Amino acid sequence: MEELPETVSHLPVSFPKKAKSAPPAWSGTAPHWIAEKAPLENALARPLTPSRPEGVEFGPPPAARSPLDILYRKDQIASAQASRLKALQRGQLIHRLLQRLPEVPRSERYQVAKSWLSRPAWQLTQKNINALLREIFNVLDDPRFLPLFGENSRAEQSISGTLSAADIGEGSEGRVVLGKVDRFSLEKDSLWLCDYKTNRHPPQHVSLTPAPYLRQMAAYKAVMKQLYPRHDIRCFLLWTEGPEITELPDSLLKGQL
Numbered sequence: 001m002e003e004l005p006e007t008v009s010h011l012p013v014s015f016p017k018k019a020k021s022a023p024p025a026w027s028g029t030a031p032h033w034i035a036e037k038a039p040l041e042n043a044l045a046r047p048l049t050p051s052r053p054e055g056v057e058f059g060p061p062p063a064a065r066s067p068l069d070i071l072y073r074k075d076q077i078a079s080a081q082a083s084r085l086k087a088l089q090r091g092q093l094i095h096r097l098l099q100r101l102p103e104v105p106r107s108e109r110y111q112v113a114k115s116w117l118s119r120p121a122w123q124l125t126q127k128n129i130n131a132l133l134r135e136i137f138n139v140l141d142d143p144r145f146l147p148l149f150g151e152n153s154r155a156e157q158s159i160s161g162t163l164s165a166a167d168i169g170e171g172s173e174g175r176v177v178l179g180k181v182d183r184f185s186l187e188k189d190s191l192w193l194c195d196y197k198t199n200r201h202p203p204q205h206v207s208l209t210p211a212p213y214l215r216q217m218a219a220y221k222a223v224m225k226q227l228y229p230r231h232d233i234r235c236f237l238l239w240t241e242g243p244e245i246t247e248l249p250d251s252l253l254k255g256q257l
Contacts, residue, residue: 088199089122090132090240091198091199091240091241092198092199093117093122093132094132094135094136094198094240094243095196095198095240097113097116097117097132097136098136098139098140098149098196098238098240098243099155099156099182099183099196100155101113101136101140101149102140102148102149102150102153102155102183103155109137109140110133110137113133113136113137114129114133117129117132117133135242135243136243139238139243139244139245142245144245145236145245147185147187147190147192148183148185148192148194148236148245149183150185152185152186152187153183153184153185153192154183154184154185155182155183155184156180156181156182157180157181157184158178158179158180159177159178159179159180159181159220159223159224160176160177160178160179160223161176161177161223161224161226161227162175162176162177162223163175163177163219163222163223163257164222164226177219177220177222177223179216179219179220181193181194181195181220182194182195182196182238183195183196183236183238186228186231187231189230189231189232190231190232190233190234191224191228191231191232191233191234192234192236193217193220193221193224193233193234193235193236194235194236194237194238194245195213195216195217195220195236195237195238196237196238196240197213197237197238197239197240198240199240199241200239200240200241201239201241202239202241202242202244202246203246206246206247206248206249206252207252209237209246209248209252211256213237214248214252214253214256215256215257217235217237217248217253218235218253218254218256218257219257220235221233221235221253222257234247235247235248235253236248
């Protein structure tokens with residue numbers, strides 16, 4: 001038997017390349033989109049809720065009024081019994097009534113509100129009830145804001161859409177807005193949006209409105225303008241501390257996003 005040589009040179013082995021051929025017809029063909037680059041999808045923003053603008057990149061919310069504040073403001077307390085009406089409870093009662101009374105026929109609103117405020121659970125005196133009724137109906141019956149509480153108005157309407165480049169600039173378009181506004185009224189030539197701010201100090205002037213609220217309403221307005229481009233979109237804030245309504249002018253909302 002012959003011995004193999006100690007040194008063997010290993011040469012690379014080459015195989016003949018096969019010519020590329022089309023797959024057989026019975027195997028089918030790939031759809032046209034399989035070789036296309038997937039479109040860029042914008043990241044979803046966190047849901048924007050009216051009462052919590054801190055849920056998105058709108059900054060921290062303004063400080064709420066302390067329930068202890070009312071105890072030390074003797075000029076606003078008519079009696080010892082009235083001190084039971086803490087700021088938080090008062091704001092919640094006003095919020096609930098201003099939200100639900102517009103759904104009640106106008107002729108029945110006063111009696112419904114009085115009956116609801118007279119529940120023993122609220123521990124309100126008749127004087128407290130009368131004061132709340134007067135404040136609430138000063139808002140509901142204000143001729144300047146009748147569309148917000150009229151037949152065409154709706155409570156807690158959802159708003160969703162994406163912001164365009166015209167709203168927030170090139171490269172940032174596509175940001176998703178998901179929210180719910182407290183009052184919504186679609187009129188012939190205008191659209192009214194109103195958000196309630198419960199137990200928040202109203203600013204002394206509209207120009208001092210906290211930036212998170214301005215950005216929030218500006219986002220709502222931008223989304224609704226895409227749906228109703230020919231309507232005048234009007235934005236309002238209703239402060240339960242008062243209560244009072246503030247209209248936010250376009251000059252204040254412009255550039256907030």
